[in-house]
Amino acid sequence: MTLPATDLLALATTIKAWGQELGFAELRIADIDLQHAEAGLLAWLEAGHHGEMDYMAAHGTKRARPAELVPGTLRVITARMDYLPAASGSDWREREAARLAVPGEAVISLYARGRDYHKVLRARLQQLATRISNEIGPFGYRVFTDSAPVMEVELATQAGLGWRGKHTLLLNREAGSMFFLGELLTDLPLPVDAPISDHCGSCHACIGACPTGAIIGPYRLDARRCISYLTIELKGSIPLALRPLIGNRVYGCDDCQTVCPWNKYAQRAVLPDFDVRNGLDQAELVSLFAWSEEEFDRYLAGSPIRRIGHERWLRNIAVGLGNALAAGALPEPILAALQARRGHESEMVREHVEWAIGCRLARSS
Structure with missing residues (x-):
């Protein structure tokens, strides 16, 4: 044309x-x-x-x-x-950071x-x-x-x-x-728009905030260490050395964004599609770990989380539960939840559950 x-x-x-x-x-x-x-x-x-x-x-x-x-x-x-x-308030970044400090939160x-x-x-x-x-x-x-x-x-x-x-x-x-x-x-030869200049300046907040050191230098990311990769893209076991660094992050990670000064200007969604579903902004690890595969599929229908499947969902939460035990969270409900999954049909889930239980034993020794 x-x-x-x-x-x-x-x-x-x-x-x-x-x-x-x-x-x-x-x-x-x-x-x-x-x-x-x-x-x-x-x-x-x-x-x-x-x-x-x-x-x-x-x-x-x-x-x-x-x-x-x-x-x-x-x-x-x-x-x-x-x-x-x-519905995010003006203090959304502070709220997100605060939740990371509560071991039982997901x-x-x-x-x-x-x-x-x-x-x-x-x-x-x-x-x-x-x-x-x-x-x-x-x-x-x-x-x-x-x-x-x-x-x-x-x-x-x-x-x-x-x-x-x-x-x-x-x-x-x-x-x-x-x-x-x-x-x-x-294939339309539309007039192109011009790029704009970089405004990061000397700020390195995002690099210092990465829990696993995945940002290995300015503009350089090693995805193999990124929590978003580990909890979403990785299909197998999460490397042992990285598990304690994941904390209670069970799907993705926003740390490099929440510390970025430019995100004080973050705009709210205009579409209701991105409103929070299933209370996922205040969910607890034990509650999510109890979901059956049927419940996982039902609650997360239409959610991007469903793409990882129930097995990896349990893997991720098991790591969060182990870290919660290591951080001194009330052990009884967490250990009960982990014990209930010890016989799971997935070897990967069982292995992460045993690791999580071991976090309690390590803290007690």
Whole structure:
């Protein structure tokens, strides 16, 4: 499809307005030339920092070449959607930090307490594509939300949605980092937006806050040590040396974000999809550990947490229970919960349960 430059500029403006109507905080347009990022990507993969995320290595340089992923791609419409629950108070960062200090609490990453963002963003981006098609006729596109080999932070940075923080996440001056990213790859030669400058300055708060030392330097992350990787992506046993460092975080970790000064500007979600479900903002380890597989599937229907399955859910919580015992939490209910899972059919669950029980014995000796 060939459109005059003036029409493309007008279309880009209209697309951005439609995006906000659909619940996105901001849309911008990126060029697809990411050659500058290829060397860093390959070095990261060569170092094995992706861990068991084999899909990241399988696509190689295709992640930095959108036109190879979707032939005909000329531009990427990159979008951000705020997810901080609407009911979050102004002291949300302090509240989150306080919960980490209560051993019996089960801390779940803020983004995962509501509906699965993959479904929300993908549906909204598809609606955006439909509006564009209704306006100009059929055009080539593909919609992605953390679901394909796309360097979404790099594209968002290139389009000026923000800059890459030292924790490797995207930062925005008006919204911090508490948002999701999604992309619409298109064959429309829309005018591109300009990037913005980095505003991290000399701050290293995120690096110092990482419980496991996964941020091995500014803009460098070893996923194998990241609690989000360990509790979500890792399929097997959590390394023994890292278990005590996980504390009571049972799904993901927000520490590098909660300490970031820019997140005092984090915006609340405008969609109810990200409201907290099942009391996951104040859940206790023992209660969650008691869920049967049927209850896990039922309570977490439509949640991103359901993707890890009941076995890994129990693995993660067992680590939290062990750490709670080591921290001096009331042992009776925790030991009773662990004893009830000693005969679990999963060898991995049994092993983590025994480790957790051993945390009590180690404290007593």
